[in-house]
Amino acid sequence: MKKYWKIIVVLIITVITVGTYYIRSSFASRTVPEFEVKKISGDEKELQDLVIHGDYNVNDILYSFKILNGKTMNINYDSIISEIVELPSQFEKIMKEHKNFLRQKVLNPGNFYEDKAWLAYAEYEIENTFSGMTNKNEFLIEVLDKKTNETVAFEVAIPDGENYYTININDVQLLNGKVKVLTNNFSEDSSEEAHLYVFDLKEKKLIRDDVILKNSEGVENGNWTSFSINNDSLSLKPSEYALFLLQRVQEEMNENTKEVEEKILASECYVYNFEKEVLEKINHEELGMVEAASLHNSTVFLQNQIDNRLEVVPYDIETGTWREKILFNVPQTSENTDNDDLHAEPFITVLNGKIYIINAIDDGYSLFIGDLSTGQSLYEGKIVAKHKKINQYNDKTYFKLIEPKS
Amino acid sequence: MNRYLKLVNFEFNRFFKLYIVLVIVTIIMQFFAVILESRGYMREAKNVIYGDMMSKADFIKNYEAFTMQRVVQSNWFYWSIALCVVVLLIYVFFIWYRDWLGKNSFIYRLLMLPTARLNLYFAKATAILIFVFGLVALQLLLFLIEMQIMKWIVPAEFRVDLPIKEYTDFNYLSVILPGSLIDFLLFYGMGIVAVCVTFTAILFERCYRLKGIIFGISYGLVSVGFFLMPLLIDTFVLNYYFFPVELFVMEVIAGIIVLIGAVWIGNYLLKYKIRV
Structure with missing residues (x-):
């Protein structure tokens, strides 16, 4: 034994050190605090199956976290295995039932459509040769009949494809044997178009290419038009409408904070009906500017912040009528506060007819869930950080997405 | 099995002296890195706070608080690890070739040992692994000591103390740990x-x-x-x-x-x- 002492010492030190390092670090010795939602009033059920995504930032390092059912989810951030296994939650069920359909596809919810009988997929493919010639510029359409397990797949060249340098697929719908693909087409001259491509499944070809909306105004002295299609892109489920929001935005330097701020100069809102293939403009002039808009079933919600209040105005597409506006208290970003934590903008999301507002308060974040059809508060709570390891001004928390766990 | 263990021990001892030198050089280089970075930061802090009349809080806001991240990203630290990697890489070759060196090549005796020759192969591989893991463990131990040194030089209000894990996650150290x-x-x-x-x-x-x-x-x-x-x-x-x-x-x-x-x-x- 005596002969071996050196090697034994090295081995013991190694096993103990490396072992402790990995065993201890698997027991939550992370920097990310555990967030917890504490109820103030309302129904605890509102938090069920609700995922709140956020980032936690210390010095230069950014960590992502998820809060599920009001508690920080225990995700293993560290292992590459989790990255390999990770799947967008919308696809978990499909992966089990129709695994082969998902092969060779971009698992992006916008590219998929799912109902009880069908699964549809659209992809934009562009391939350039080394000399810069385009040798492939087409749509790939694939539809699965869930009952017979038969797939129909075809490729169609994009009409005038050379005019666009990229195409973004926003939504896919399947209606009466026709696949309807809603896209954003970007041209070289920075103009942007919304298209609806209609494909016939039986004949396996493109039967229509409609330009729904065009935004040709470019950027001039910090002033541009933003163009967004807002139709619950996270969901694969059928939707009747798509929502378009055009905003003329002016970039301005705030003298007090020395930060660039965006000011909305003009806004236009449109609703597109997938079945009738018609575009309808929502006349909201008397409401003033629209900061954000969202769609739930056949109701559009227009948002606008006025001082410390958030105005939400519901518009019923089917009847073409406005409903009564709903007001929420959302303290606005104070411009001259010293506390960086409080500087964060409120995070507002509308989801399934409910509004979610997260706002920085002195000792954490407030979470408000409101029903948009009645304007009533469904839940009020506070997001607090437990086991916070760093008590410095160097850490910041941002919330970025709220979605239902599917 | 016994033969194999004896061979591992033999291979281990053959490199041990050089290994100790490597360990000491690593320790010196890394301590150097901590002291240099910590003192550099404090010097800067003093200059800015007393020279430009900036408050401590403003200094930390503008210049970021001190973390081990700065040490880990410094040259001395980086090269200490690069040195260990290079030495071990060379030794992967040398562990074989040294047996053929000299007049009476030692490999002759090794191959004559009354044991499966594959044990030789395994023993050499095991020795390399022990050296590698030993250095990994050294790095972990050094982190603990270096953090202590950093705490002596940089006062708490200028620091953000994160667990070791945070430094190994985001740069070249994630390969080692x-x-x-x-x-x-x-x-x-x-x-x-x-x-x-x-x-x-x-x-x-x-x-x-x-x-x-x-x-x-x-x-x-x-x-x-x-x-x-x-x-x-x-x-x-x-x-x-x-x-x-x-x-x-x-x-x-x-x-x-x-x-x-x-x-x-x-x-x-x-x-x-x-x-x-």
């Missing part, structure tokens, strides 16, 4: 495969000399090619047919096959083809 135990096993498992493939390539050279260099290199390329085959076929032939999980499993299996191949060929060469 992967995030989780599974990753650790995967990374170093791959390392073991690489060491064995290199050993077998060396044995090719030792068996066939000049011609063996070509054999060795071709063997190495074939091994790498075989290991990457699932990925290459999926990308270029099947057009991304497999899901990441499936590819991962195939890669693990490919790695195990390459390892078995390396040991099997190494065994054959040692048994029948080796030249003294």
